[in-house]
Amino acid sequence: MNKKAQLQIQETILVIFIFIVILGMGLILFNKFNQQSIKEIGDNDKLTYFYSMVGNFPNLPEIKCSYLGSEKECIDVSKLINFKNKGDFLFSNITVYTIYPARSNKECTLSVLNQKQDCGTFLVYNNIPAKCRTEFCEKKVIYAPVSLYYPDRDIYEFGKFVIEVYL
Template identity: 35%
Template structure:
């Protein structure tokens, strides 16, 4: 009877140890998969920002056009009424860089005496951020002037 009981105890201990090893391996696989998914998500958001940076200036939503003829400039009047949705946690801003003007966020009341257009703004307070930008031409239809600006996309992780 004692030999049978000791074999049962040994079997229980072996099963318990294997269960602990299996749980640790399962946790390791879970952790590896979680980190892989986070890395893939970061890469997707980065490529989405670069795609926006590449395609937004040529989009009919903000591109300058006269009588159907499209120009290679961003129409600042179109920016004032633009509403974008569903772009995740990011900020899209166009800033006039030359000639320099006081840093004032543009709206319909102070246009064109301003230099910063917030196109989309959904900020995440925690985590890292990735900032990408390109130069753009800004067209002011009221004064028929073209000025230099910078399109900046800040992505929050």
């Protein structure tokens, strides 16, 4: 075999090697962009779910006000307390705060309400990812106004429904 043929074979092997390296780098970059795109689609789906929940949650029969079978547009706080951590709302924190009249940030439980103590926070669901307890995580916060009904006192108060979604 002459030297010119050997040189052409070496050049061909070198060109094929460089082509494979460039192709491999292109596939790796494509994979990274594709993974990011899939994560964004998943995050958007999560947010869509929680935005729709803002409108649907106060209408759940488990927490909605009713009197003799007729439903009202408010949240029954005694039902809300019993609903605590009953659903599966992914990685989120769902809380209802009493806004008016102003109340303390103490968490409301049945015993606190029965003793007529001042409380203004209803923790509905709490599932914060473990990694978010120790380091920074991206989250979106969604607010909505709600009417709170206290059946033991037969009064209505203004509240804020807050969903913290961990992405």
